[in-house]
Amino acid sequence: MSVYRETSPSALTDRSRSIALGAAPVSIWRFLSGFGSGYFVISGLVAVLGSTLPTMGLPKGEAVSLGTLLALFVYVPICLFMFSTTRPWRDGLALLMAGIGLIALAKLV
Amino acid sequence: MIRATEEFRRAMNWAHTWLGVALGGVLFAVFWMGSLTVFDSEIDRWMIPETRVAPSEQAVSYDRLLALMPKAAVGSDYVNFVAPEERSRTVTLFYRGADGTFHDFHLDPVTGQEIGVTDSLAGTGFIYPFHHTLTIYWASLGMWIVGFAALAMLILLVSGLYIHRKIIAEFFVFRPRRKTRRATLDLHNLSSLVGLPFYFLITFSGLLTFGFYYLPWGVAEPFGGDTDALYAETAGAFQPGDRTGRPASLASVDAMKQEAESLWSSEEGVKVEANIIRVLNHDDESAVVYFRNTFPKDRVVLSEYVAVFDGASGKLLQNFSLPPIGHASAWVQGAHFMQFDHWPLRWLYFLGGLGGCVMIATGLLFWLKSREGKLAANSIEYRLVEALTIGSVTGIIVATGAFLVANRLLPHDAFFLGEGRAELEVQVFWLSWLAALIHATLLRDRSWKQQCLLIAALAFSAVMLNALTTGDHIFAALAGGQWGVAGMDGILMLAALSAIWSANKLASKTNADNFATLAPVE
Numbered sequence: 001m002s003v004y005r006e007t008s009p010s011a012l013t014d015r016s017r018s019i020a021l022g023a024a025p026v027s028i029w030r031f032l033s034g035f036g037s038g039y040f041v042i043s044g045l046v047a048v049l050g051s052t053l054p055t056m057g058l059p060k061g062e063a064v065s066l067g068t069l070l071a072l073f074v075y076v077p078i079c080l081f082m083f084s085t086t087r088p089w090r091d092g093l094a095l096l097m098a099g100i101g102l103i104a105l106a107k108l109v
Numbered sequence: 110m111i112r113a114t115e116e117f118r119r120a121m122n123w124a125h126t127w128l129g130v131a132l133g134g135v136l137f138a139v140f141w142m143g144s145l146t147v148f149d150s151e152i153d154r155w156m157i158p159e160t161r162v163a164p165s166e167q168a169v170s171y172d173r174l175l176a177l178m179p180k181a182a183v184g185s186d187y188v189n190f191v192a193p194e195e196r197s198r199t200v201t202l203f204y205r206g207a208d209g210t211f212h213d214f215h216l217d218p219v220t221g222q223e224i225g226v227t228d229s230l231a232g233t234g235f236i237y238p239f240h241h242t243l244t245i246y247w248a249s250l251g252m253w254i255v256g257f258a259a260l261a262m263l264i265l266l267v268s269g270l271y272i273h274r275k276i277i278a279e280f281f282v283f284r285p286r287r288k289t290r291r292a293t294l295d296l297h298n299l300s301s302l303v304g305l306p307f308y309f310l311i312t313f314s315g316l317l318t319f320g321f322y323y324l325p326w327g328v329a330e331p332f333g334g335d336t337d338a339l340y341a342e343t344a345g346a347f348q349p350g351d352r353t354g355r356p357a358s359l360a361s362v363d364a365m366k367q368e369a370e371s372l373w374s375s376e377e378g379v380k381v382e383a384n385i386i387r388v389l390n391h392d393d394e395s396a397v398v399y400f401r402n403t404f405p406k407d408r409v410v411l412s413e414y415v416a417v418f419d420g421a422s423g424k425l426l427q428n429f430s431l432p433p434i435g436h437a438s439a440w441v442q443g444a445h446f447m448q449f450d451h452w453p454l455r456w457l458y459f460l461g462g463l464g465g466c467v468m469i470a471t472g473l474l475f476w477l478k479s480r481e482g483k484l485a486a487n488s489i490e491y492r493l494v495e496a497l498t499i500g501s502v503t504g505i506i507v508a509t510g511a512f513l514v515a516n517r518l519l520p521h522d523a524f525f526l527g528e529g530r531a532e533l534e535v536q537v538f539w540l541s542w543l544a545a546l547i548h549a550t551l552l553r554d555r556s557w558k559q560q561c562l563l564i565a566a567l568a569f570s571a572v573m574l575n576a577l578t579t580g581d582h583i584f585a586a587l588a589g590g591q592w593g594v595a596g597m598d599g600i601l602m603l604a605a606l607s608a609i610w611s612a613n614k615l616a617s618k619t620n621a622d623n624f625a626t627l628a629p630v631e
Binding site: 043051069076086106 | 120437
């Protein structure tokens with residue numbers, strides 16, 4: 001049975017509204033997680049790539065340039081994901097932990 | 110699966126609406142100033158008439174320019190020449206004074222003499238920096254705001270694609286005679302889709318240009334936090350040693366330039382020219398001379414080569430060329446800067462930028478029109494967005510017009526409240542923008558038409574004032590080969606006519622809407 005058949009149009013609208021709008025604290029959390037934690041993630045990603053790719057023979061400057069290019073491709077989907085997830089608290093925390101983890105990893109490398 | 114898609118679409122609609130409303134004003138300002146920046150050199154020629162010099166075929170001698178440069182520049186730790194080109198025919202000299210402040214001069218490329226110019230920041234000094242910093246320099250706040258807005262723009266573009274499901278059908282639909290709300294949405298969709306690849310390119314490349322500034326920790330960490338090492342490896346930056354205090358004369362800078370260009374040309378297989386010539390630690394044993402091809406005319410990529418020579422001996426110290434990934438990144442940035450020599454593409458960039466302005470303005474208008482019935486017209490949120498929309502759209506155009514008119518009206522020695530002439534022009538811009546915002550807040554819907562008429566008056570006055578104060582009216586400019594000046598006048602005339610047309614349309618639309626409101630409901 002398809003998901004569509006399980007959900008009446010009115011139920012769909014109500015549920016969608018709860019995902020899209022949510023209460024103000026949830027909206028703020030989505031925003032902060034997407035842009036804020038996302039920033040930590042891409043900063044950590046650039047640093048990790050800049051530190052690890054040279055061990056595979058890529059010059060450090062090139063590794064950092066590549067990391068910066070990729071970071072911009074990653075940042076937008078992160079923000080879009082945080083705007084659309086049905087579990088913003090859990091996913092926002094996971095994103096924050098990922099950012100902290102990447103930064104810690106970059107420091108270790 | 111369908112449920113997930115529908116939910117995602119609604120979430121995207123929410124993000125699209127609120128990011129657009131919150132940042133539409135900033136995005137419009139950035140797109141507007143970016144569109145003007147495409148012609149920043151032409152704006153410079155218009156606002157600083159003394160630089161409308163004839164093009165010179167004679168090669169510039171930097172040895173001569175160094176010998177003739179102002180006394181205050183001798184011994185400076187940073188002396189920088191920007192070579193002349195077709196769009197900017199004088200040599201620009203920057204140097205850092207003993208007190209750390211920068212000074213700039215225009216030099217005649219033939220005689221090397223300083224040209225006394227109108228004190229104005231013009232296009233390259235105000236409009237271009239406004240585009241990426243909003244000229245808010247405290248803690249680089251403006252650059253961060255613009256970066257955030259650019260990221261939001263990418264999210265708006267992606268989310269916009271999701272929420273407009275009938276994307277192909279909507280591309281062909283524009284119904285200007287339908288209700289304002291419908292016509293606004295049609296125009297928003299049309300302007301979005303026509304320029305979509307351009308908006309992606311321009312926003313992404315803008316973010317990438319300042320990627321190293323926006324991610325300072327991430328890019329410096331692999332170098333142990335040493336940013337000098339980072340920029341040396343990625344951009345060929347060179348740090349000279351400390352000044353020794355022992356004066357020394359420079360070897361021939363022209364000979365060094367020739368050597369740098371021949372090295373680059375042999376590597377590239379075609380002629381490559383240096384357009385940045387920089388002397389660090391001038392008049393000292395530790396002096397170095399630095400050459401770069403920042404804005405080549407025959408290729409998209411920026412700053413492909415850097416060569417550094419020892420100042421005293423003229424010996425090559427460093428020859429840097431961009432490695433492959435850096436080259437790709439510099440190509441994307443070059444596609445944003447659009448400094449290569451391609452006039453049809455330059456005009457397309459300008460039109461693309463204006464298309465972005467239309468897209469943003471119609472997005473804001475659609476928010477207002479779709480809430481006219483739902484929100485009380487006097488609610489704070491509605492009035493706030495309304496004032497910000499009018500202030501951001503026609504307000505910044507009014508301010509730009511006032512900036513140009515002030516440039517032609519202020520006396521050469523203008524000085525007021527500790528501000529020089531160039532700063533006063535900028536103050537006129539900000540005060541006009543503020544006045545437009547207040548006007549929009551007070552007069553609401555009626556201010557659209559009045560501000561359109563004001564734009565027309567300012568644009569027309571600017572053309573007249575240029576003719577009266579410089580003698581270079583559009584026909585004289587055309588006859589004298591001053592294409593940039595004639596183009597500026599032509600664009601201003603077109604702007605005036607468009608503003609009058611818009612004012613008339615707005616008047617008839619308002620009347621029609623009022624009539625519709627008064628008509629009995631059947």
